[in-house]
Amino acid sequence: MSGPPPAVAALRSAVRPGLRGSSLSVLVACSGGADSVALAAALAFEARDAGVRVGGVTVDHGLQPGSDRRAGETAELLGALGLDPVLVLPVDVAGAGGPEAAARTARYAALAGAAREHGARIALGHTLDDQAETVLLGLGRGSGPRSVAGMRADREDDGVQWWRPLLGVRRATTRQACADQGLTVWDDPWNTDPAYTRARLRAEALPLLEDVLGGGVAPALARTADLLREDLDALDGLAAAELARLAAEAGDGSLPARPLEPLPAALRRRVLRGWLLAAEVPDLQAVHLHAVEALVTGWRGQGRIDLPGGAGVLRTSGTLVLRPPDLRRADPGPAALEEPLP
Template identity: 50%
Template sequence: MRTALASIPDGAVVIVALSGGADSLALAAATAFEARSRGMQVTSATIDHGLQDESADAAASAAAKAEALGIRSRVERVQVAGSDAGTEAAARDARYPALRRIAAEERAAAVLLGHTLDDQAETVLLGLARGSGAASLQGMAPRREDEDGTVWLRPMLGVRRATTEAFCAASDLEPWHDPHNREHRFARVRVRENVMPVLEAELGPGIAEALARTAEQLREDAEAFDEIIHETIEDIVEHAEAGISVSVAALAANPAALRNRIIRLVAHSEFGASLTRTQTLEVARLVTDWSGQGPIDLPGCSAARVGGRVVFTARQ
């Protein structure tokens, strides 16, 4: 906890995302304790998604617990829109903009999130099930800064959920138990209650820690790759009419892993497109298996080989 807050200057404002559950309640208490010695101002932000009949009461209770810890509290009600990705994703899509807005209004140095090592392990398993590559196995970063300057910190990624529950019990803090955390229609709940216990029983203890270590190692690799990619892109990318182009020879000279990352990064940075594995490989074939094939339709853009370059163009 202290290490995570070391980058925040004394006297700064921090936001604690407080659901009222054991994890966020333990985080709020620990942050309040640390803030006292550093003159930091702590505000809790409780987001009421309105997904349950008693959600307003739960949000008010969380705010009251924050006030009892000496923390100024804020409660925000958000509208959760329908989503093809499901209720969890829709709630997340509503929650993070609200937290970002609160952080801006409070001029906060960071928003603290109460994700634990168990949450990290579950995230890695869900990413593995999606099969979307190393990026999805990196889990949640301990620190992330958005383009608008919002800083997100997860100080408890090394802490087990059982520890936060024990802390709350020892501190006479009564956490809220979200009914959604027992509903097996949510994939994360099934991983938590069905998959993880089986893995622990069949493979031995320490599975959660091993998954969290895997995420950390993959993030380190990804950071190294990103540095290489950005250095490489400066030399091989040129702006083209209504788009951007990449040297075929330079792409061909790179290993497949680096080539595919460059393709994905170019599409995302220029057009906001997130390419699937299949789409990425189809673009790569313009370099490695060129036989005169025509343009490839991608989300928001198309890719075509023109002479010695792969040209990405915005779709009309």
Template identity: 55%
Template sequence: MGRAGTGLAVLPETAAVLTVRRAVRSWLADTGVSAPVAVALSGGADSLALTAAATVEAAQVHALIVDHGLQADSADVAARAERAALGLGCASARVLPVKVSGAGGLEAAAREARYAALRAGVDPGIPVLLGHTLDDQAETVLLGLARGSGGRSIHGMRAYDPPWGRPLLGVRRADTRQMCADLDLPVYEDPHNSAPDFVRARLRGEVLPLLEQVLGGGVAAALARTGDQLREDDDALDAITAEASRRAHAGTDLDTAVLADEPAALRRRIIRAWLLDGGARAVTSKHLHAVDDLVMKWRGQGGVAVGGGAPGVRLVASRRRGRLTLERQTEGFEPPGRDT
């Protein structure tokens, strides 16, 4: 159950406090958000600093504390975060218990449970602010680079991707920690953030510090800046792709003759969007190039199975009579009517 706060906090004007406050103020101005906001509060330095700044910059702030139940003291941690939120001046604070389970490993399952709880915890239209910093952005870009799935995979996170707001993407983690120290706020140190079993934790504790040392500093900022630049480029390309996609569509199929006239980058974007719209999940570079070969390297090959089917059923992209088609096929089914 949520609890009501007592009013706005008054913050000292230290360098770290002003840095975080300016970031929140700029985000609110850039997005035009003036209604109440929610803040996802874990009790860590980033979300605590964000919550504190939001209470003096936003019209009204509601704290959402997700209790993953992954540590024996998780309920106590959540209760401390709730008290901190109310002490900082949040209008309300709610603890949202979740059960973490599912495929993809503990990190992915916890993230899925957390985001689902946060979505359900607010009314539609209310932004949920997340405490991701420039350092988190750098880690995200580096992870995307390692996947090798093209420019889209190294975009990083958007400052506003409704309902998610990330005002601190230009703020260093050192600033949020210093702000908490300036405000004498006790910070919760999640053991998962330093556990060597988690890839992101190793990036944070080992890989990025080594890159900073070897390359002479500035690596985190450079990675984040690269993500920003690629995201701007891809936004422009997405607009061009939408127009080209309209030309290539023939009902729910794609016309291979039209596709063949498009540049490779544009053609593969059209195909990727078509696959996702048709129910494909997690389209990989291998899938994309194999479907593209149905257009540009056609030699009568069979269809390409892409993720998105069901037990005993495959989602398959095929070429028939000059068109790309996407259908669900029972395992072992051989589609008739290939192109000649």
């Protein structure tokens, strides 16, 4: 007896290890597009043998005419695949960053809420092509190595587990898998609208790179992300251990400055970033981190470094001290902060 078509088999093979590796139930985030529909079908099939409950969720952003109807049709498709429960989540899209960013924020908040309510992890249909686009976006924006490292297959954020089992699968394979199984998909016009940067990367930049470099660009970008992520994870682990050691040495929430100075810059900044994030400093940017680092590597009697949210860092007696917003007026001046200048 012959097996399933190659594209269908590839999707099922991609989800099988992760599905069987956890007993936690799954909610598939499905937009109705080929990637998420193919993912939902593969999970529905594999769930029978894995003994894991798989449901589906579709988010209605309300940004396009008939979005509620399409969300209902997607829910019907998920139900026909055998997923249970099937949820339709309407959201209000508002906020800074443009409609694309606002829609993403609203969508992920709704998915996180569903995950907590149902005790499930969220499966997302991002493919190898999405990973390549993410790497290019990170490179173009110069937003640091972590953005170039792309998306993780498994990530936990604020108690919610996000699972991307298709990061090794091409977008063409998901579309073929849907065709092979007779599954109707919806092509979001936003995905081809040149007003959006990612759409232009998809339609113009990546095909041009493939032509100029002779093919294989998307897999190469995805491999680069994987390799870089390994290096960054190693650095993050070293920084976490160093922060724990220094914090234990201080014992009062401050951070000794002198032991930080001889550290490699990449490690030192990670220690400082971890210290500030642990203190719940919001919206920490590179400019703030470099200013705090200057208290270690470029100490010249500077005063307080102001941070987002109203907190501030100062150096006193060889130690970095974080002052909460309500203590701003109590900060001493530069002359009281440190040992004599060299």
